[in-house]
Amino acid sequence: MIYVASLLNNVRGCAFTRRICRISLIICIFIFISAPSGNAIAEPILDYRETLLELDKSSSLVLPQSVFHAWEIADAEAGKIVKAWQTEQTTVPWTRVQLERHMKHKIMPTRGARGLALMHVAMHDAYDIAAARKMNAKLVVSMAAAQVLGYLFTAEEKAFDRIAFAVAAQLSRTGREMLPADARRAIELGYAIGRHVVRHGETDGAQKGWNGIRLQWYGEGRYYGPGTWEPTPPYFYYPPDEPFAPTWRTWALDRADEFRPIPPAYGSPKYIQDLQEVVRINQNLRPEQLKIAKFWVDGSGSVTPPGHWNAIAIDEIVKSKLDDVTTARLFAHLNMAQADAFIAVWDTKYHYWSARPITVAKSLLGVGLVPAILTPPFPSYVSGHAAFSGAAARIIGAYLPKHAKRLDTMAAEAAESRLLGGIHFRHDNEDGLQLGRKVAEKVLTRFAVAH
Known part of the structure; x- marks a missing residue:
């Protein structure tokens, strides 16, 4: 197990702002409670102990305003995800979203492999922790996935948050209501898990670039x-x-x-x-x-x-x-x-x-x-x-x-x-x-x- 002992500074706080509360309550009344299928995953891949401890200690974490930017209930991509869930597993539609971005942004295989691992560790762990806490797994997974995708494709960061919230709203069309407190905590949990995985990615060594020196890589005694x-x-x-x-x-x-x-x-x-x-x-x-x-x-x-x-x-x-x-x-x-x-x-x-x-x-x-x-x-x-x-x-x-x-x-x-x-x-x-x-x-x- 990899231990990541860093907390997410940008999700600390003790209460939602009034604007965030209003938006969260709108979402909350639409969300239904869905128990995850199958048995719970044995344990998360990353170590979230300190992150979850911080989450549990606070009455609420303040999500940044960017999370709520341009939120639209009728988001088309969210509609595809929710519709896909009628016949597909929770993580499959979000995998399709990522593969579509690989094509759109012409991602190299090297970066693609790294990004897919970060994304799927986040969704795996989000599902596991949501199941253990009896929260809406689809909502927690969606919010976690949105954070990782926003990190990988920064130009679309706000769009992915919008998709995640639109997914939450569209779930209401076929499900029961979720208590406002439950929905808020599920949103926060998915966000915290996603940002935790992002922090892991920010420190994995993939940020270093070529320095332009041709011969240094041939090593001592090697020649071109x-x-x-x-x-x-x-x-x-x-x-x-x-x-x-x-x-x-x-x-x-x-x-x-x-x-x-x-x-x-x-x-x-x-x-x-x-x-x-x-x-x-x-x-x-x-x-x-x-x-x-x-x-x-x-x-x-x-x-x-x-x-x-x-x-x-x-x-x-x-x-x-x-x-x-x-x-x-x-x-x-x-x-x-x-x-x-x-x-x-x-x-x-x-x-x-x-x-x-x-x-x-x-x-x-x-x-x-x-x-x-x-x-x-x-x-x-x-x-x-x-x-x-x-x-x-x-x-x-x-x-x-x-x-x-x-x-x-x-x-x-x-x-x-x-x-x-x-x-x-x-x-x-x-x-x-x-x-x-x-x-x-x-x-x-x-x-x-x-x-």
Whole structure:
């Protein structure tokens, strides 16, 4: 368990302002009490003891005026969420909202994995604490989700608060009234949980950016030479993506290099064999192979690779009719595993700085290589797609064991797609899959889920 002993200064206080009281009471009379389905989650992922103690000591916490900005009962996005709850689990519609923002704001996979983990830890813990306190889980989850989304997509911060309150109002159309005090405390609880997770994100190390120094990352005694990554055509993007990611805080891993694999040596028989395979496939790519490469590309403007596996999870969860508790837990573990897999992959990439196939095909084989998909701007070994997919398939399969084999097959196809696309070696993909699976097992073990 991660302990976050910080209190949220901007939610302290002893009473609502008159304006906040009026708005809260309007909301309160509309909200119905809904007991969470299934058994309560074992315990939150983060440590909220001091935050909840502060919440319980005060007669009321003062929420900032921005929470109530431009609130509209008829908000269209809130309507979609409430309607979705007729057939979907509590956390599913909010996951869709986040994936839509990934596409809208063209989020990179690295940042996408981190954001999905923060969001789903917040919703998991909000559901758990709401259940323990017999509060409206949908309202607590919605307010917590709005705070994390506002942190991740700052330009829409007020819009997410509006959506959360509009959700609260629209629940009234099919439910019973909630006592004003209960509604106020549920709103406060969701807000406090969400801000707690935001504080966790603000201190996870992801704020550090590239300093422009090219050679420092090659380490003592290293040199910028054969077999080492360099910017690739056609755009020669530089700097490489997220070189500081190995220093980000993990969820389950003890260290970013805990499962760091070892690549074949540059120019070794295995290395040459795998490079020849990339060139051979690229020169004889069949339409069905190109289709696979394109299906899993998940480039700019998409839901990204971690988002793709969240979309797969949504489909599996809804079809399998999992309960709310299991769904919240699955999503939290899925996204913590993908976030940790990403950190582990980036640790490996920036430890070895392995060149891409397009860089070494000419120097080692004397042939040009034009990949079927764009080569991303960071080192080759290991494949992030493979690791994301290996981790995701194992987490979802742990909850849906009847589908585990099919999910592993999908993960293998996602990994293979990077070879078919001409941007990864087979050893990148195979070792990436294994790395992701090890991370998934660590998440499931650390957070004590029987599988």
